[in-house]
Amino acid sequence: MILTNYFLKKEIKKLTVKASDRPHQYRSIDDVKHILFICDAIDWDIGRHCVEKLKSMNKIVSTAIYSPTEKEVPTWYSNYLLLRADKDVDIWGFPDKSIQKQFLHLPADLLLDFSGERSSAMFYLFLQHPSTFKAGIKRSDSSVYDFSIIPPEDKNDFQYLFDQLLNYLKSITSK
Numbered sequence: 001m002i003l004t005n006y007f008l009k010k011e012i013k014k015l016t017v018k019a020s021d022r023p024h025q026y027r028s029i030d031d032v033k034h035i036l037f038i039c040d041a042i043d044w045d046i047g048r049h050c051v052e053k054l055k056s057m058n059k060i061v062s063t064a065i066y067s068p069t070e071k072e073v074p075t076w077y078s079n080y081l082l083l084r085a086d087k088d089v090d091i092w093g094f095p096d097k098s099i100q101k102q103f104l105h106l107p108a109d110l111l112l113d114f115s116g117e118r119s120s121a122m123f124y125l126f127l128q129h130p131s132t133f134k135a136g137i138k139r140s141d142s143s144v145y146d147f148s149i150i151p152p153e154d155k156n157d158f159q160y161l162f163d164q165l166l167n168y169l170k171s172i173t174s175k
């Protein structure tokens with residue numbers, strides 16, 4: 001049970017400011033070997049198709065999923081790091097230290113974030129990950145991504161946004 005997330009939000013604000021100072025390395029999707037894919041459990045039915053598409057491109061994909069409760073956890077797919085709000089966060093909203101350690105050790109040439117700021121605990125982990133290329137859906141004014149797309153108001157569905165982001169990542173040329 002989370003008593004308050006005030007301190008977590010304060011720490012996220014600090015990390016968001018520091019996000020522009022971290023090392024950046026833009027890569028073409030062709031140059032990426034390891035991808036860390038982050039999404040919410042509510043979006044997993046679509047997210048798993050995105051993961052399969054990345055795997056079909058010969059990418060090694062790690063998955064981190066945020067779930068508010070046990071009943072929303074995908075049961076058929078066991079290859080993911082799960083952050084459950086009802087179990088894996090402390091009373092201040094911070095993720096458990098063991099989850100933090102596991103998350104920060106997941107390899108990622110590219111970190112694809114489809115959870116965004118909806119889950120403060122997962123966003124906190126995202127901001128701390130050492131990946132040098134982070135991409136996602138821009139839903140606020142903060143510039144935490146190296147590469148982001150702004151969803152059009154009439155097309156805000158997950159699959160469409162993933163396909164658009166992937167198309168743009170394919171167009172990046174490496175030096």
